[in-house]
Amino acid sequence: MRDRARHIASFFVIAGFLALNTATSKSGGPYTGPIPVTPADAGLAKVKFDAGPPTIADLPGHGCSAKTDVCRILGDFAVGTTPIDLPTTGSDLWAGYVWGAGTRQPFFVKIQRGYTPSPDPKLDEQVMDDSAAFDVSSESDADAWIAAVKTGKSAPAGNRAYEQATGWSPTDWFGMAKATSGSIVLLTDKSPPHVFLRTSGNRLLVVLNSGKPLKLGKVEAAEWVGEMWKTK
Amino acid sequence: MKRALLFVVLPLVVGAATYFATRAPDIRLFDWTPAFIVAAVPKLHLPAIVVGSLPDAMWAFAFGSALGLVWKKPSAWMWIGACLTASIELAQAAHLIEGVFDRVDLLAMIASYFIGWRISRVGISSPHRRDAPRPIPT
Numbered sequence: 535m536r537d538r539a540r541h542i543a544s545f546f547v548i549a550g551f552l553a554l555n556t557a558t559s560k561s562g563g564p565y566t567g568p569i570p571v572t573p574a575d576a577g578l579a580k581v582k583f584d585a586g587p588p589t590i591a592d593l594p595g596h597g598c599s600a601k602t603d604v605c606r607i608l609g610d611f612a613v614g615t616t617p618i619d620l621p622t623t624g625s626d627l628w629a630g631y632v633w634g635a636g637t638r639q640p641f642f643v644k645i646q647r648g649y650t651p652s653p654d655p656k657l658d659e660q661v662m663d664d665s666a667a668f669d670v671s672s673e674s675d676a677d678a679w680i681a682a683v684k685t686g687k688s689a690p691a692g693n694r695a696y697e698q699a700t701g702w703s704p705t706d707w708f709g710m711a712k713a714t715s716g717s718i719v720l721l722t723d724k725s726p727p728h729v730f731l732r733t734s735g736n737r738l739l740v741v742l743n744s745g746k747p748l749k750l751g752k753v754e755a756a757e758w759v760g761e762m763w764k765t766k
Numbered sequence: 767m768k769r770a771l772l773f774v775v776l777p778l779v780v781g782a783a784t785y786f787a788t789r790a791p792d793i794r795l796f797d798w799t800p801a802f803i804v805a806a807v808p809k810l811h812l813p814a815i816v817v818g819s820l821p822d823a824m825w826a827f828a829f830g831s832a833l834g835l836v837w838k839k840p841s842a843w844m845w846i847g848a849c850l851t852a853s854i855e856l857a858q859a860a861h862l863i864e865g866v867f868d869r870v871d872l873l874a875m876i877a878s879y880f881i882g883w884r885i886s887r888v889g890i891s892s893p894h895r896r897d898a899p900r901p902i903p904t
Contacts, residue, residue, distance in 0.1 A: 540836050540837055540841075540843075541843075543836045544833060544836055544837070544841075544843045544846075544847075547829075547832045547833055547836060547847075548833075548846070548847065548850060551825070551828070551829045551832065552850070554778070554825065555825065555854060556794060557782075557793065557794050557795035557798060558785070558793050558794070558795060558821070600818060600868070601817065601818030601819075601868060601871070602817075602818075
């Protein structure tokens with residue numbers, strides 16, 4: 535092979551390998567860089583909740599660089615934004631996973647507008663329920679449902695995890711407020727603030743942290759970190 | 767051809783299989799690969815350093831090998847490829863592309879790239895082109 539041919543071949547080798555490198559990018563649109571932090575969201579909360587919530591820098595694992603889901607999500611959480619579109623009617627259901635103590639669990643959150651009473655009357659217009667881990671008899675059903683949700687598809691027919699999430703009627707709704715850390719914090723009068731939310735692209739990111747171990751299902755962890763997608 | 771399969775295709779397959787075995791299916795590679803292939807790879811719990819760095823190292827090894835097989839001799843393209851390999855990881859640190867910067871990844875990729883460049887040419891590299899005139903003894 536002459537050098538001229540080698541130069542041309544080298545160009546194509548580089549082009550091909552750079553194209554291959556995009557295989558490890560997230561599917562669903564080109565990357566547009568980190569999402570800037572929104573300093574304030576007037577449409578979210580009427581009050582600023584300034585007691586209890588940790589700052590982002592206080593979160594265990596903040597700034598970690600290992601290629602784990604927890605580090606990835608914490609990194610996204612640090613640059614995530616806070617506005618969440620509240621449904622005009624009915625409720626939105628977000629589903630995904632949380633990671634904690636080396637385990638992964640299905641997790642979902644229901645959001646609806648105008649539920650009362652909330653722990654603070656000023657929050658009445660925007661409230662949310664945190665489901666914690668839901669008890670599904672089949673883990674594969676939850677995996678199948680969340681896999682469908684991530685790709686924007688409807689739940690598989692007869693999926694028990696989806697049916698349980700949609701059929702379940704919560705008794706303890708959380709109010710939603712803007713925490714001093716810049717996250718959305720969910721408030722209830724039954725437990726200290728420990729649910730923090732941010733959005734990143736089409737994902738709703740969640741950090742569960744109260745400074746004390748939190749038990750989801752049968753697993754207790756100092757912190758749970760997760761991501762969810764809106765279901766159809 | 768055998769060298770291309772051994773030093774380029776095989777490392778890419780190993781890297782892809784590592785993704786299928788350990789990662790969530792939210793990257794394009796899963797979209798590009800037929801579902802039955804993804805399903806055929808068993809899910810494994812591997813050390814984080816393997817999960818995080820092995821696919822990158824395999825990509826860099828294959829990249830270095832491919833350029834090494836093209837040139838079979840020292841070339842400026844070796845350094846161009848090395849710079850591109852490093853810049854992919856460094857661009858993550860600068861948030862220019864998606865991903866989480868990791869020093870271990872950077873070192874693994876650079877080392878793998880040069881190992882691939884060198885090892886793929888073992889036994890075939892020649893300092894002189896066949897059609898080049900031989901040096902005249904003085």
